[in-house]
Amino acid sequence: GLMGYDPAFLNTANCKSAITFIDGDKGILEYRGYPIEQLAEKSSFIEVAYLLLNGELPTPKQLEEFNYLVTHHTYVHENIKAFMDGFRYDAHPMSMLSSTVAALSGFYPDAKNTKDERSRRIQMTRLIAKMPTIAAFSYRHSMGLPYVYPDNDLSYVGNFLAMIRKIGTTTYKVHPTLEKALDVLFILHADHEQNCSTTSVRTVGSSEVDPYSAVSAGISALYGPLHGGANEAVLRMLREIGHVSKVPDFIKAVKSGEGEKKLMGFGHRVYKSYDPRAKVIKRVADEVFEITGKNPLLEIALELEKIALQDEYFVKRKLYPNVDFYSGLIYEAMGFPVEMFPVLFAIPRTVGWVTQWEEMVKDPEQKIARPRQVYLGSTRRDYVPMAARK
Ligand code: CMC
CATH class of the missing domain: 1.10.230.10 (Cytochrome P450-Terp, domain 2)
Known part of the structure; x- marks a missing residue:
């Protein structure tokens, strides 16, 4: 039959989605219907994460519970640290991030159970909670500094900044304005509908692989200079x-x-x-x-x-x-080296990736992603024996 040819999907919708709305001509961006300007001014990253994941703004109790979850799943297995140690001293932190997140699937075999909502939500929480830890470890590794373990009493952003900046045993006091600024930047980066990395997460996830593997593909896409780079x-x-x-x-x-x-x-x-x-x-x-x-x-x-x-x-x-x-x-x-910039994009975008991944997993109309092609190669011909080739 007739096939649409649409390289780079300029004009093809790949899914139905209820998460993020963009009007590119008017310059409008909304998460679950809320304008980005209002969220950036009035909300917090954790509240926005809850909104994206659940579709509605949280009540105080829901926010407290969610905040507890994502600030208490921050630790990674000690062998993850050893895994990261295997990288060369000058490895780009994005390559460390994507491979370490892929490695997580080996640590959580229950993640294969993508049809089970409870299991899905645990993996999604783990991904959001552990991303700052792995990101900070990748920075520490590249600087030759000892890793700093998460402090679950700090805020999501405060904890990340402490893991980056802390030297020795002194408590690191995060400047509230800088913490707030990074929180706003995280809100702005949390989701952006079907961009290259999110499409990668959906495409890879459509094979029903675990979400760590799918999100790792998203990080790889984000690494490119035309996207998060x-x-x-x-x-x-x-x-x-x-x-x-x-x-x-x-x-x-x-x-x-x-x-x-x-x-x-x-x-x-x-x-x-x-x-x-x-x-x-x-x-x-x-x-x-x-x-x-x-x-x-x-x-x-x-x-x-x-x-x-x-x-x-x-x-x-x-x-x-x-x-x-x-x-x-x-x-x-704020003192971050350029190599960390795409990493600072990947941390908040993880919320968008897992939200979009779950929406896809739950959508009965979604099947494994498998585009068609327009074939331009040779027509049928017979194999030529080696001795007869010129
Ligand atoms: N500087 C100079 N010319 C440009 C630029 C640019 N940044 N972006 C597009 N153009 C030109 C392009 O050469 C083309 O010209 P012509 O019609 O004469 O061939 C025309 O504008 C249309 O561009 P396009 O490449 O067809 O547009 P696209 O939708 O394929 O690309 C883009 C979008 C973001 C990849 C591209 O604008 C670009 O490479 N920008 C620089 C990289 C960048 O800032 N990326 C971040 C994107 S936003 C956040 C994110 O996704 O991470």
Whole structure:
């Protein structure tokens, strides 16, 4: 029969979903119907995680119970630590994260039971709770620092920052503004409907494999420079430009490069107007820079945005700053090395991945993902013996 040809799924819906709504022309993003701006201003990451997972905002008691669960499943098996030790000192933390999360499936064989709701929910809780621990361990490993165990009395974000920053036996006091800033960034990154990594999680999960394996595939997708690696690429780009005076030349090079050289942190498959997350991030950046001092690269970023938003090339193609354009500047000001940027994206996105994974598992219309192709190869021909080949 007739087959649709749609490379990169520009025009194909792969699922029905009730989680996240995006209107790319108007720049609207909603989780379960709630606008991202309201959630970023009024909610917390843990509350948003509950909302995404369960469809409704929690009551105080539900929030307390959920918060207890995700701050008390933070420990990983000691052999996971040994597993991570096996990486070279300079291994990228994203490659450590994706393989360590895949390794978790070997530690939780009950995760294979994807049809059982109770088991599913335990694995989902474990994934959300352990992601900051594994992320912090990957950072510690790359710095040659001893691992810091989770402190279950701290908040989700506070605990993560303590595992990153703590030196020796002194208690690490997390700056409340920085903790709040990272919490808001986590809200902004929690879900984004059928992006490349979420589609990977759904595709791999459609084989009914355990969620650790499926989420590991999502992390691998997020590692790429066109997706979660973009915030890292933005920082490298800003450093390469080096000074505001070089911005016009850089823009010129992007325009004449015929797609070879990109303005990283600009453009989006769905948003053809300003990314609503980028607006919130600009405000967070100001709050963080008040404490950490201005990131010297900010000036270059602002100039890039100013010129690009007025330039015909970018206007015609509807290229606006996306979430990654400013997030890297905040992460850097907070003291994270660029390699950690995609990791900081993966931690909150885990909530979206497991929510979307469960929605797929429960959907009676979902089958194993198996696209078709348009075959362009040779027609039938007979095998040629080795001696007869020229
Ligand atoms: N700089 C310069 N030109 C660009 C850019 C850019 N950042 N993005 C798109 N274009 C051009 C592209 O060359 C094409 O031009 P033409 O029509 O002359 O061939 C046109 O705009 C349309 O772009 P496209 O590549 O067809 O768009 P896409 O939907 O396939 O790609 C994208 C979307 C996000 C991969 C792309 O815009 C890009 O590579 N941006 C830079 C990387 C980036 O910031 N990624 C983060 C995305 S948001 C968060 C996330 O997903 O992690």
